[in-house]
Amino acid sequence: xxxxxxxxxxxxxxxxxxxxxxxxxxxxxxxxxxxxxxxxxxxxxxxxxxxxxxxxxxxxxxxxxxxxxxxxxxxxxxxxxxxxxxxxxxxxxxxxxxxxxxxxxxxxxxxxxxxxxxxxxxxxxxxxxxxxxxxxxxxxxxxxxxxxxxxxxxxxxxxxxxxxxxxxxxxxxxxxxxxxxxxxxxxxxxxxxxxxxxxxxxxxxxxxxxxxxxxxxxxxxxxxxxxxxxxxxxxxxxxxxxxxxxxxxxxxxxxxxxxxxxxxxxxxxxxxxxx
Amino acid sequence: xxxxxxxxxxxxxxxxxxxxxxxxxxxxxxxxxxxxxxxxxxxxxxxxxxxxxxxxxxxxxxxxxxxxxxxxxxxxxxxxxxxxxxxxxxxxxxxxxxxxxxxxxxxxxxxxxxxxxxxxxxxxxxxxxxxxxxxxxxxxxxxxxxxxxxxxxxxxxxxxxxxxxxxxxxxxxxxxxxxxxxxxxxxxxxxxxxxx
Numbered sequence: 001x002x003x004x005x006x007x008x009x010x011x012x013x014x015x016x017x018x019x020x021x022x023x024x025x026x027x028x029x030x031x032x033x034x035x036x037x038x039x040x041x042x043x044x045x046x047x048x049x050x051x052x053x054x055x056x057x058x059x060x061x062x063x064x065x066x067x068x069x070x071x072x073x074x075x076x077x078x079x080x081x082x083x084x085x086x087x088x089x090x091x092x093x094x095x096x097x098x099x100x101x102x103x104x105x106x107x108x109x110x111x112x113x114x115x116x117x118x119x120x121x122x123x124x125x126x127x128x129x130x131x132x133x134x135x136x137x138x139x140x141x142x143x144x145x146x147x148x149x150x151x152x153x154x155x156x157x158x159x160x161x162x163x164x165x166x167x168x169x170x171x172x173x174x175x176x177x178x179x180x181x182x183x184x185x186x187x188x189x190x191x192x193x194x195x196x197x198x199x200x201x202x203x204x205x206x207x208x209x210x211x212x213x214x215x216x217x218x219x220x221x222x223x224x225x226x227x228x229x230x231x232x233x234x235x236x237x238x239x240x241x242x243x244x245x246x247x248x249x250x251x252x253x254x255x256x257x258x259x260x261x262x263x264x265x266x267x268x269x270x271x272x273x274x275x
Numbered sequence: 276x277x278x279x280x281x282x283x284x285x286x287x288x289x290x291x292x293x294x295x296x297x298x299x300x301x302x303x304x305x306x307x308x309x310x311x312x313x314x315x316x317x318x319x320x321x322x323x324x325x326x327x328x329x330x331x332x333x334x335x336x337x338x339x340x341x342x343x344x345x346x347x348x349x350x351x352x353x354x355x356x357x358x359x360x361x362x363x364x365x366x367x368x369x370x371x372x373x374x375x376x377x378x379x380x381x382x383x384x385x386x387x388x389x390x391x392x393x394x395x396x397x398x399x400x401x402x403x404x405x406x407x408x409x410x411x412x413x414x415x416x417x418x419x420x421x422x423x424x425x426x427x428x429x430x431x432x433x434x435x436x437x438x439x440x441x442x443x444x445x446x447x448x449x450x451x452x453x454x455x456x457x458x459x460x461x462x463x464x465x466x467x468x469x470x471x
Binding site: 029032033036037040041043044047048051052055148151152240242243244245255257258259260 | 355
């Protein structure tokens with residue numbers, strides 16, 4: 001063997017050894033990837049599974065609040081319990097409270113949760129103006145209650161959104177629906193989620209101007225939680241239709257941007273364009 | 276990558292390690308918060324008003340998004356499939372940026388002001404600051420992820436650090452380091468020599 005040959009084989013052998021080492025390294029890398037990847041996939045699947053199971057078994061919904069929709073539930077007067085797609089007011093607005101129906105005008109639907117601070121703020125800035133438009137015959141106005149905040153924020157008075165909505169139904173029956181809603185919004189607790197006691201919800205009826213003659217019936221209606229099922233039905237529509245939050249306004253079924261909703265002049269113009 | 280060798284690969288690998296672990300922490304926190312607060316995150320997804328996302332798709336996203344974030348977080352934490360995980364992270368972050376921008380342009384609120392927080396997003400000024408800061412934050416995270424897509428080999432990772440100080444990890448078939456190899460293999464070579 002010449003010196004050159006020797007050098008060459010050494011070089012070749014070195015290359016072969018290196019290739020073998022690299023192959024070994026690759027095998028090891030692949031093993032790490034396979035085992036590691038599988039282990040991580042299992043861990044993530046386990047975390048997800050636990051989270052899904054916990055969310056379904058847990059939840060802050062208490063036993064006395066219905067969760068499923070009942071189609072023939074008792075509803076207050078002026079509350080839609082059918083969904084006739086050919087009817088301008090009813091279309092898509094089932095379980096909504098028709099504040100004012102003005103045939104031939106666009107329909108404005110407003111979603112609110114009594115415990116939502118942004119709704120109280122919205123009512124303060126634009127609530128009156130929107131109702132004035134409806135009173136003037138320019139728009140058909142439907143209020144749609146939802147109760148999603150209590151599912152998350154269980155304060156000192158559980159299920160306050162649902163109970164307040166039920167009491168609101170009683171006030172609607174007494175002809176003081178929107179007055180009652182205004183009182184509830186004005187009396188939101190400082191701490192979101194603390195809600196109201198039944199006693200408070202009864203007392204709000206006085207502030208809303210329910211006449212003495214009708215008050216005993218109202219009080220019984222509130223304390224019997226007469227319209228809990230209505231509140232649940234409406235909340236389920238809120239969930240199923242993917243309403244992004246509250247307050248939310250829909251004009252003829254199309255969501256109104258929040259900047260427009262909270263601006264009386266812009267909203268009036270939008271309604272005029274739709275008329 | 277022409278300018279690769281100007282940066283010390285070791286330093287680069289350590290910078291990558293910092294980015295990798297930072298992104299892992301961010302993704303894990305973000306994914307875990309979404310799992311713990313499922314109702315809120317579901318509502319937040321609806322808030323983006325993505326065209327065509329309704330019904331079951333919302334629930335798929337509301338569970339899938341945090342699961343994906345946690346998956347990416349663990350991959351980045353241990354440094355496995357770093358390049359792919361970083362690529363997915365960059366796409367995710369850009370998705371958030373596009374989502375926020377589109378909601379902003381369309382004049383909606385992402386935050387519903389529902390659950391305690393988020394009330395400040397309801398004023399126009401608060402909204403501007405909130406959306407801008409969220410987008411800047413996501414751009415920063417995207418930058419970190421892109422770095423890892425470019426240089427996925429980092430220290431303290433299962434993928435392994437840079438293989439040699441001088442050779443680019445992706446062309447380790449070149450023979451630049453042949454002299455070094457012969458030196459280190461010298462012992463084995465001489466042992467085998469007599470059998471020839």
